[in-house]
Amino acid sequence: MMKLRMGTGVVVISTALLFLCLPFCSSSVPNDPFFGIAPQDEKYYKSSDVIRCNDGSGKFTRAQLNDDFCDCPDGTDEPGTSACPGGKFYCHNAGHVPTSLFSSRVNDGICDCCDGTDEYDGKVTCPNTCWEAGKVARDKLKKKIATYQDGVKLRKEEIEKAKSALDKDKVELLKLKKEESTLKEIVQQLKEHKEEIEKEEEKERLRKEKEEKEKKEAEEKANEEKSAATGEEAGHTNEAGKHSDAKDYAADETKYEQSDVGDSYDGATDSPSSEGSPLNEVEESVKGAEGEHAAKSETDLRVEEKKSSEEIINTGNDASENTEGLSKEELGQLVASRWTGQKGGKQSGEAEDAKKTEEQEDLTSESNNEEYEGYASETDDDRNRYDGEDETEDDFREDERDDVSSSYKPDADFEGEPDLSDVVTTDSPSWLTKIQRTVRKLFKAVNFFETPLNQTDAARVRKEYDELSSKLSKLQSRVSSLTQKLKHDFGPEGEFYSFYDRCFESKQNKYTYKVCPYDQASQEEGYSTTRLGRWDKFEDSYKVMAFSNGDRCWNGPDRSMKVRMRCGLKNEITDVDEPSRCEYVALLSTPALCKEEKLKELQHKLDSLNSQQPEKHDEL
């Protein structure tokens, strides 16, 4: 109550003062020497007549406190004026939250404190809006607290769940590892047996072959005396081979004539279908050319490269050079694209817009329209080419990712396999022991020293080996994926465990944004997907998820995304933005961020607000 009265008083008195002393003081000095000082600091100022600057740079007298002249660069001596650029001004804002302002805001003609105390030189009158503002703020705060209260519960549950799930994962991993080693042993044994069998079989085969040969020789001798009736049959396969060779040759020849290509690389497979189809011809000749390249010696290759780069200089450093062939529109578009840096991006979007309007307008000039279309399709072409390029890269990356990511997502494949799900779901001792038993039985049953080998036994060993080694590899991949999973950072309390293998989506205009923690973030438009980033890490003490190294931007950096998280009852992406080109920012509400400490802090804030509120209200 006191504080407020004081504040109002200052406004009135200093306004009066201003009018009284106009000729001599145009910069005003607050009436109260302790103006603008935070309550907790008042003692510091009142303790002595000579006060030290906070930064230790000097000292000042009581008379120099708030005398509108800066003695301490840190602003210690001018808490209530604008004299020190480094200073802070404290507004009490009774009924709302007290705030600390940069001293640049004092008497600058703009009302910053809701109690209006920052403007006291009479140039503007600031109404006290603290009660209204405070009420709004309190209501907002209450809502926030309510959210936090529920959120904290949810978060606790999540953490509990995560704990047990993590434990389960760990147990499972341990168990899987044990199984893995057992199974490995069995497979190893099977393998040895299998090899043994194979050795035997090889021996058997050689022996048989020898017998065959002897038999054949004998037969041939006999046949020599007979007519060649049966011989024709024997030679059949050979003949066929020859025939197809000839065909290939013929096809090659056609190609020689057709395309003048030096060596038609893998022409044999293509030639029958490709003839007559120009599309295929192109493909073919590309392949042919590649073949040529591959076939050339290194020196040749170098010459070729040099030549082509020379040609580039001659034909133009880049497409801009080929302006002779471009229509006016194409040329304009091309030059524009240097600045926009977007072959098929924004600018063509613009052009498409333009096209739309033109279509709507039904522009009179037909030829104009035609040219326009020409340009548009050219852009499209370019874009396709670009996309094509991109896709290749994508494919490459996809592969790469798959390699690595056998660690991430193999569960799906793994569990997808029916027999594996057996493996996993069946209580392990039983399935493993069962296998052990089966194998042992098998080993017993098979007599490895019996010659010739029992065919069924050999097949059984082989089958068993195949089955089990595939099981092993699945098991191994499961182990490795689980190991990878457990390597991830699920937050200090495991609160982000549930994010694993999940994606959050948000639709904004034509785009769907998909954030998959621990994996990647992407932007989908229709059927095309752009990767905005691969999982990188948490940042800013687990308030931000960073995704980096996304698809490369035209002329720009690799795309990246930062997902800022805040407390909310549902996991929900609420906002996606691109403040810099190809640097995305999203907002994710999640219970994982509803921390208890923060709740306490908010409650405390509300309490302190409420404690000021009735006082203030009475006064009004």
Next chain:
Amino acid sequence: MKNKTQTLPLLFFLLFQFLFFNHVHSWKKEEFRTCHQTPFCKRARSRTSSTSTPLIATDVTISDGNLIAKLVAKSKQEETQQNTNPLLLSLSVYQNGVVRVTIDEDRSLNPPKSRFHVPDVVVSEFQSTKLWLQRVTQETLDGDDSPSSVVYVSDGFDAVLRHDPFEVFVRDKSNGNTRVVSMNSHGLFDFEQLKVKGEGDDWEESFRSHHDKRPYGPQSISFDVTFHGADFVYGIPEHATSLALKPTKGPGVEESEPYRLFNLDVFEYIHDSPFGLYGSVPFMLSHGKQRGSSGFFWLNAAEMQIDVLGSGWDAENGISKLPKNRVDTLWMSEAGVVDAFFFVGPTPKDVLKQYTSVTGMPAMPQLFSTAYHQCRWNYRDEEDVEHVDSKFDEFDIPYDVLWLDIEHTDGKKYFTWDNVLFPNPEEMQRKIAAKGRHMVTIVDPHIKRDNSFPLHKEATEKGYYVKDSNGNDYDGWCWPGSSSYLDMLSPEIRSWWGDKFSYQNYVGSTPSLYIWNDMNEPSVFNGPEVTMPRDALHIGGVEHREVHNAYGYYFHMATSEGLVKRGDGKDRPFVLSRALFAGTQRYGAIWTGDNTAEWDHLRVSVPMVLTLGLAGVSFSGADVGGFFGNPEPELLVRWYQLGAFYPFFRAHAHHDTKRREPWLFGERNTELIRDAIHVRYALLPYYYTLFREANTTGVPVMRPLWMEFPSEEATFSNDEAFMIGNSLLVQGIYTERAKQTSVYLPGKESWYDFRTGNVYKGGATHKLAVTEESIPVFMRAGTIITRKDRFRRSSTQMTNDPYTLVIALNSSQAAEGELYIDDGSSFNFLQGAYIHRRFIFKDGKLTSLDLAPASSGNARYPVNTVIERIILLGHASGSKNALVEPSNQKVDIELAPFWVQRKNSPAVMTIRKPNVRVTDDWTIKIL
């Protein structure tokens, strides 16, 4: 088929190149003509005195106060051979040492059409300074057979028309009648007269896929100009090159392209080239130790190429026997007439004054526009704008203007808003304006050819577009796609355009919104050299080739005048333009276009801005941070530290670059950038005073050292350092991780480090340690500057804040300085509503004198602002008190921080709270 097999991989390779390396080596050199590919330039450059037709002046008379003569070929035979008519020469003399010479075809002989004289550049007041010539004296010069005609220019100078051989020059009477500036001393004058196309005449020109009909045949003009007693020449912006113009030709000179003046939109220009950029001012200034400065201006808006000839060059071939201290130049223009101005100097400031008496004084800018501008291509939407604005407040960094680039429009239709991104532009502007800030939107000259766009419809109906050579509306390609270009040569069209800026017409605009004119070279993406074809037609049958370099100027003029109209003649316009021409200084600010975030571009920004200032265009700057590319934080910080001293201080960035608002590079860098911006805000009173000086004298805000120290040879080619006014010397830091730098401090008096107050001796090169805190800045002993040490959200809130005077005493314990104040936005200052004080410190006493003429109108600018602090650098005594008179108040003197906004700022002698009003006369005596 064979072809295909070979080209396909090549195509892929090309495509790959295009996709990945397009950005790296981007300057499309081959897209622009070289002198060799430009017939008139090639012809003129290869001409020698013996291959050109000698002319003589005949029929010399005085008429209408001008000296009139005919120029004819020396031998009649040649005249008939070449089928040329005599040319008409007119020479007139103006006050303060200006001589104007025009040479044109004789209209009474019915040339195919009249050649283009550039209108609306020479200010109307200039005509009133004409001296009516009464008589002409005949005098035979030493070594001549025939007489010359001599007229009086001023007490020290004559203008001479030498008859045979024809030569025009100005001579210095006080210096033994030596030549100052001369034209055709080497006999290279050539004037191609217009022709009617006859059978078999093939004058058409082709460049790449573009054709130029050239209906009147070749019509170029070229001549040599010599600056006598000169060591260097400067000026002729706009080029990214050194301040002192390097020779382009001559003995011992590696021959380069001539300096080209042809307004072009050059994508990713390189930092050291005589190549023509966005603007052209055909004004050259010379300076030499012996003689001082002189100037030459050719008012001609066609493509121009200028050779600066190396010392020892002679027009015939070999080494010259002429004295060394002269600079020869060769001027070549594709069309137009000779309309040349000679300026006698003799000081650099005199030349600026003389030149701006012809083309106009720099406009007095809005005070807010001299503060910091925040720009980016693009601030996307209203939310983005609000966010950026609030961040400045959060970090307590002042800024005055937030800019919107092309994407704010609806489909690049200027005067419109994208209604998804900017649904409430007025409210947005009001929010910004509530903090005393302003906004700028872009308005370019290309009009989208879209029938639903009223502006296009109206312009089409009224026939306001530039026509192609067939007489149809010229259709070029720019941001909106298919576009046409308003014919800004026409005053009627300019006035119509100006009306488009009224609040009614420009829906969504408010009084706090100002304008940016980009692409006004004009940039035409599918035109020859990315501009308009030379045979396009303007009103009155003027060919684009004749008016090209002034197109952007007229556009800038139209926009600027539109804003004056919008504000009922009460509000000063603010229009930033990229293209410029002689006279641009009257209409607004210029920036140096699309530079790159590289140290070399930071470096070259200094000579570029200095050169613009020398050409009268004082209000200019380069994009802080560099437009293309991502600056390293260190480069960005250095750029802010330097850019804070550009007359026009704006950060800008391409949309492909990362965000680079000042707070995005960590706490330390934010602090450094904030400090750099604070320095500018503290110096705003000083800058504003300098803008006023420019407004009354033409002397630029940012000056080469030699402008302040004309006899110090060591400064003549220094373009690493520069002066702000006569008081501050700024040395940029142009290298990464610089630990030290050398600074030459000219003059006999000492200099005070503007950060620490430490003293440095003048007339010496100092090796200095460089810190990250700031670039080296020095205050010249003997000067006084005014600061405002409190900063606010924007300059608007600083109006009533008190001043700090910084007095840097010289060896005789004296100093002087000025302060100019007005309301910062209206034209009332023209009626005398301003404060202009001179502060003089001598004999231990500081006196404030009124400089405003007593009779300057009845309006006054009423302020109660006081001086809160007076800092004395280099004062000998340890006085503790001072006496303020007439109030007879005793005030304290103590040691206080040099900069209150900086931590650990050294303590300097400070008069504490004298609280004298700036409007009053007073003295303060150190006791």
